[in-house]
Amino acid sequence: MRAIFVIGKGGVGKTTCAAAMAVSLSKRLRTLVVSLDPAHNLGDVLGTQLSGSAREIAGGLSAIEVDMEAAIKDYLEESARKLKDMYGYLKVINIEGYLDTIRLSPGIEEYATLEAIEAILSANEGQRDLIVFDTPPTGLTLRVLALPKVSLIWGERLVRLRREILRKRSAIQKIQGERKFMLDGKEYTLTTTEEGDGVIQELLDYMKRVEKVNELQTDPKRSVVIPVMNPDRLSLFETRRAFDTLDKLSMPIGALVVNKFSGKKEETNLIARAEAELHRPARKIPLLEREPVGVDALEEISGCLDLEEWLPRG
Amino acid sequence: MKLQAVWQFLRDLGDAFRSRSTEYAEFELREMENIFALLLVGSFIGIPSPPSNISVRLLPHIVREMYVMGSRARDLSDISGEVFGLFAG
Numbered sequence: 001m002r003a004i005f006v007i008g009k010g011g012v013g014k015t016t017c018a019a020a021m022a023v024s025l026s027k028r029l030r031t032l033v034v035s036l037d038p039a040h041n042l043g044d045v046l047g048t049q050l051s052g053s054a055r056e057i058a059g060g061l062s063a064i065e066v067d068m069e070a071a072i073k074d075y076l077e078e079s080a081r082k083l084k085d086m087y088g089y090l091k092v093i094n095i096e097g098y099l100d101t102i103r104l105s106p107g108i109e110e111y112a113t114l115e116a117i118e119a120i121l122s123a124n125e126g127q128r129d130l131i132v133f134d135t136p137p138t139g140l141t142l143r144v145l146a147l148p149k150v151s152l153i154w155g156e157r158l159v160r161l162r163r164e165i166l167r168k169r170s171a172i173q174k175i176q177g178e179r180k181f182m183l184d185g186k187e188y189t190l191t192t193t194e195e196g197d198g199v200i201q202e203l204l205d206y207m208k209r210v211e212k213v214n215e216l217q218t219d220p221k222r223s224v225v226i227p228v229m230n231p232d233r234l235s236l237f238e239t240r241r242a243f244d245t246l247d248k249l250s251m252p253i254g255a256l257v258v259n260k261f262s263g264k265k266e267e268t269n270l271i272a273r274a275e276a277e278l279h280r281p282a283r284k285i286p287l288l289e290r291e292p293v294g295v296d297a298l299e300e301i302s303g304c305l306d307l308e309e310w311l312p313r314g
Numbered sequence: 315m316k317l318q319a320v321w322q323f324l325r326d327l328g329d330a331f332r333s334r335s336t337e338y339a340e341f342e343l344r345e346m347e348n349i350f351a352l353l354l355v356g357s358f359i360g361i362p363s364p365p366s367n368i369s370v371r372l373l374p375h376i377v378r379e380m381y382v383m384g385s386r387a388r389d390l391s392d393i394s395g396e397v398f399g400l401f402a403g
Contacts, residue, residue: 075367111367147365154364158372161350168343172336181382188378198375206371 001124002029002312003131003216004254005145008228009238010039010137013259016292016301017228017285018134019045019063023295024302025311026061029129033061034120036113037136038068047294058295062128064120068136072112113144118213138238142245145225148214149249155207162200166192220252222312228257229274231267236274243278254310256280262287283307344386347379 006018015035019042022033032054035042042065043050046057050065057063117133124131135141170192173179181188191197216223225246229235239256246253258271261284271282285304292301354372356363363369 107366111365115367151365151368154368158350158353158364158368161346161353165343165346165350168339168346172339172343175332175336181385188382190378190382199372202371202375203368206368 001121001126001128001131001216001222003121003133003223004311005133005135005141005217005223005225006228007135007138007141007225007242009230009235012228012230012235013285014228015041015045015134016298017226017257017259017305018042018132020292020298020302021226021305021307022061022063022130022132023058023298024305025130025132026059028060030060030127031062031130031132032120032124032128033063033132033134035063035065035134036068036116037134039136040065042134045291045293045298061295066116066120068109068112068116071116072108075112075115076108107143109140110143110147113140114147114210114213117144118209121213121216122209138242142242145217145251146245146249148210148217151210152207152214155203155210159200159203159207162197162203163194166194166197166200218250218252220312224252224254224310224312226254226257226307226310228259230260231258231262231264231270233270236270236277239274240277252312253280255307256282257285257305257307258282259285260287261285348383351376351380351383 004018004021006014006021008014015037018033018035022031025031033042033046035050040050042063046063048055048057048063050063052064052067052070054062054064113136120131135144169190173192178189181190194200227239227242229239243253256274256278258274261267261271263286271284275282283305285301288301292298352361353363354369354376
């Protein structure tokens with residue numbers, strides 16, 4: 001399975017470009033276009049009502065609008081439930097206070113988005129050839145795309161520390177025998193093996209899942225990021241910053257899509273500058289009188305994209 | 315009776331040696347367990363921590379350890395005394 005991440009500043013026309021690419025590629029690949037942008041308008045662009053379940057739009061094309069609000073709520077509720085179940089009786093930590101903190105914790109949106117990407121990739125493994133992600137505005141998307149790498153670094157460190165803890169526990173147990181702890185009349189033992197340790201199992205399982213996303217993101221044969229911009233300076237600056245971050249994350253970047261090109265000389269100059277600075281050819285979509293809505297209108301636009309040579313080969 | 319007392323003495327002596335031999339390792343283990351737990355909940359008190367989704371995933375699995383650490387924190391009031399004891403011994 002291959003993936004295209006369409007990124008760009010808010011309002012540049014990511015959704016239209018993502019939908020146009022998906023329409024064009026769905027003729028030869030089983031394609032799913034997914035909107036992760038909380039300000040959904042994929043359904044509006046495709047001219048149909050979408051939900052969190054895949055809806056068939058045309059022959060090989062299906063679409064989903066992930067309800068990010070609901071995904072965040074589910075993620076928090078699930079986290080809160082787990083923590084409350086397990087720690088409700090502990091007075092040494094203020095569980096209610098922690099849960100309130102988690103609700104307000106920066107990054108929750110990013111975690112929920114990453115979980116949504118991971119869930120969609122897992123659910124469609126073997127069922128689709130291509131998934132086109134229409135992403136939230138650049139800032140949030142870049143943080144989401146950076147999360148797998150950051151999570152893997154932390155995961156590796158925690159696994160290393162945990163293994164050292166288990167090794168020491170096991171060594172002490174060999175000399176002292178099994179240690180039992182009496183707490184409030186109950187007897188506890190602490191595990192000394194990797195197989196019996198829920199922490200390390202959970203960590204390894206999580207890392208395996210995140211590693212899959214990371215592998216997909218960084219493999220030029222399987223994924224590509226398509227930046228969309230408008231022919232204006234602010235858009236170019238943001239795209240340039242996005243390129244820097246994507247380079248650091250070793251993510252393959254495809255051709256530049258310049259949307260709403262009116263043909264003015266200053267715009268032509270700016271596009272030439274963007275091509276030179278970013279070392280990518282620009283595909284121009286002209287400024288249209290009417291917003292393209294529906295498969296046929298999107299197919300017309302896809303003619304301007306010509307991204308074939310930049311697509312992951314699989 | 316005397317034999318039993320001698321046997322008991324030898325057993326206590328063995329226990330004492332065993333306990334002494336692992337004292338340092340046990341102290342180190344306790345500190346590592348504390349660090350691990352602190353890393354997981356550190357973001358709540360301003361310590362750089364893993365992404366909070368990792369913490370949230372792991373916290374349910376270290377309930378027992380948190381419980382044991384809680385009791386240790388209650389029972390052990392003089393950490394510096396313990397450290398000096400370790401190195402003085």
